Amino acid sequence: AQSVTQPDIHITVSEGASLELRCNYSYGATPYLFWYVQSPGQGLQLLLKYFSGDTLVQGIKGFEAEFKRSQSSFNLRKPSVHWSDAAEYFCAVGAPGTASKLTFGTGTRLQVTL
Amino acid sequence: NAGVTQTPKFQVLKTGQSMTLQCAQDMNHEYMSWYRQDPGMGLRLIHYSVGAGITDQGEVPNGYNVSRSTTEDFPLRLLSAAPSQTSVYFCASSYRTSGPFEQYFGPGTRLTVT
Numbered sequence: 001a002q003s004v005t006q007p008d009i010h011i012t013v014s015e016g017a018s019l020e021l022r023c024n025y026s027y028g029a030t031p032y033l034f035w036y037v038q039s040p041g042q043g044l045q046l047l048l049k050y051f052s053g054d055t056l057v058q059g060i061k062g063f064e065a066e067f068k069r070s071q072s073s074f075n076l077r078k079p080s081v082h083w084s085d086a087a088e089y090f091c092a093v094g095a096p097g098t099a100s101k102l103t104f105g106t107g108t109r110l111q112v113t114l
Numbered sequence: 115n116a117g118v119t120q121t122p123k124f125q126v127l128k129t130g131q132s133m134t135l136q137c138a139q140d141m142n143h144e145y146m147s148w149y150r151q152d153p154g155m156g157l158r159l160i161h162y163s164v165g166a167g168i169t170d171q172g173e174v175p176n177g178y179n180v181s182r183s184t185t186e187d188f189p190l191r192l193l194s195a196a197p198s199q200t201s202v203y204f205c206a207s208s209y210r211t212s213g214p215f216e217q218y219f220g221p222g223t224r225l226t227v228t
Contacts, residue, residue, distance in 0.1 A: 051214035099215035100145035104156035
């Protein structure tokens, strides 16, 4: 069975600082990987996704993520955080042929200080 | 194109009451899913459907029923609500594929059971 671990429950960064949110997955083959963001009281917005090919993927809002097969990781990065990035971030994994099922991590809440 | 819609946005139930959370999509997606979101636990799959007339259980199906009579609609029924079902519920849809996919999420329903 697939699983996702987000080891950081809560992260605080200063505005303008760089950000890296960690995500580790467990799956027997190359999974489909996703990062979602959820602002308070809002739904989920897809930031980026990885299926195959180039291991560095670009997303919306200046975010990027790198797939590292050797480390079973898919960490999310942003070079300079804005106060509006404060939200909860979820990593998720899916498998080929299972487009109706995603497995989510427990989330990382990002706080941005001014 | 409204995407995935959910009603109601908020609901308060008393223990033992029943209700149906509505989910509809206008993208002609064959796959639909229900998740619940609880603090510190991310999103967990309740039930999913790969087409009209076909449903299956996810990770946390107990206490919930679903049916899929049309491609557009995928209602979630709570037959006898319990406080443990207090949560935020998200519906999602995606197109049929054996390859890369993306799930589109509704805005969520916040349910409180007292």
